Amino acid sequence: MDIRNTLIIGSGPAGYTAAVYAARAGLKPLVLGGFLMGGQSGGQLMTTTEVENFPGFPEGVPGPELMDRLRRQAARFDAEILDKDVVKADLSRPPFRLTTDDAEYLAKTVILATGATARRLNTEAETRFWNKGISACATCDGALPLFRNKPIAVLGGGDSAMEETLFLTRFGSQVILLHRRNEFRASQIMLDRVRRHPKVSIKTPYVLEDALGENLLEKIRVKNLATGAVEELAANGLFLAIGHEPNTSLFKGQIELDEAGYVKTDGHARTNIPGVFAAGDCVDHTYRQAVTAAGMGCMAAIQAERYLEA
Numbered sequence: 001m002d003i004r005n006t007l008i009i010g011s012g013p014a015g016y017t018a019a020v021y022a023a024r025a026g027l028k029p030l031v032l033g034g035f036l037m038g039g040q041s042g043g044q045l046m047t048t049t050e051v052e053n054f055p056g057f058p059e060g061v062p063g064p065e066l067m068d069r070l071r072r073q074a075a076r077f078d079a080e081i082l083d084k085d086v087v088k089a090d091l092s093r094p095p096f097r098l099t100t101d102d103a104e105y106l107a108k109t110v111i112l113a114t115g116a117t118a119r120r121l122n123t124e125a126e127t128r129f130w131n132k133g134i135s136a137c138a139t140c141d142g143a144l145p146l147f148r149n150k151p152i153a154v155l156g157g158g159d160s161a162m163e164e165t166l167f168l169t170r171f172g173s174q175v176i177l178l179h180r181r182n183e184f185r186a187s188q189i190m191l192d193r194v195r196r197h198p199k200v201s202i203k204t205p206y207v208l209e210d211a212l213g214e215n216l217l218e219k220i221r222v223k224n225l226a227t228g229a230v231e232e233l234a235a236n237g238l239f240l241a242i243g244h245e246p247n248t249s250l251f252k253g254q255i256e257l258d259e260a261g262y263v264k265t266d267g268h269a270r271t272n273i274p275g276v277f278a279a280g281d282c283v284d285h286t287y288r289q290a291v292t293a294a295g296m297g298c299m300a301a302i303q304a305e306r307y308l309e310a
């Protein structure tokens with residue numbers, strides 16, 4: 001069986017950027033880009049309409065178009081890209097062994113770029129208003145004209161929810177933070193900042209019952225869990241800040257993960273296993289942006305190249 005120089009798992013911004021760099025370095029990388037596991041081929045940006053903050057696109061670019069461009073850029077330099085899920089990974093010793101439904105691949109170096117999945121509510125209302133007022137990323141979507149000077153709601157109780165709430169005060173007329181418990185997981189300092197902000201109101205213990213609107217989101221129906229009372233609130237935006245799951249279960253017990261399941265690296269894309277590198281949202285729970293994922297993909301490919309040279 002052929003032993004590949006570099007095998008990249010995942011085809012989001014991190015995976016494709018790693019593929020561009022590895023391919024241009026002559027490593028002939030193979031990308032197993034995913035099919036159903038951990039999202040879809042092309043990654044998270046396939047689910048969004050407009051990306052306005054990826055450098056080089058002054059007018060913005062639809063998420064699927066950006067991913068198609070990245071894919072074609074990698075293919076242009078002879079990266080081989082297969083839309084297959086890796087169902088088993090043996091990273092115990094080189095050559096590393098990756099298994100899909102119908103084949104097995106050996107590789108001298110592996111780049112993990114399996115991303116993360118933003119937790120969703122999986123309700124009919126969420127599907128109806130996804131990209132039409134409901135979003136899972138304030139940094140990505142908060143500045144859209146849709147939300148300017150309009151009431152916005154945030155769902156969640158951790159530090160991410162606090163960060164998103166504070167960020168959204170820059171755009172919305174007011175921000176309502178809804179949390180299903182009276183206690184917050186967020187750090188006290190973040191919670192205090194939110195509590196002090198004149199544009200923020202906090203409602204606990206509340207859950208979302210429904211989302212309403214003609215075409216775009218206009219209102220949310222929420223329920224007070226303490227009293228059972230249901231009320232409607234004007235909200236043109238609803239941001240879900242209910243956590244992310246890194247797509248790393250395949251690697252559990254094989255490489256070092258942090259307590260939340262993110263791959264631990266040395267800050268230079270190297271994991272604790274020589275020859276295995278990691279990039280993007282499967283590593284990063286701080287920035288979670290396409291450009292940072294792409295940057296890490298570049299780092300991982302350069303590290304793989306240096307490792308192979310050594």
Ligand SMILES: Cc1cc2nc3c(=O)[nH]c(=O)nc-3n(C[C@H](O)[C@H](O)[C@H](O)COP(=O)(O)OP(=O)(O)OC[C@H]3O[C@@H](n4cnc5c(N)ncnc54)[C@H](O)[C@@H]3O)c2cc1C
Nearest residue numbers: 010011012013014034038043044086115140280281288290
């Ligand atoms: C709705 C939405 C809107 C967003 N908007 C923006 C924005 O405007 N700007 C911005 O910068 N960021 C935005 N983001 C965040 C951005 O999408 C992520 O930061 C970025 O996609 C992370 O890239 P990644 O390559 O690390 O992972 P992902 O994009 O998550 O890609 C992971 C890849 O790994 C694959 N995979 C997972 N498991 C396996 C497996 N077992 N085998 C094979 N493949 C596997 C998946 O199929 C996928 O291809 C948005 C996110 C969401 C959800």
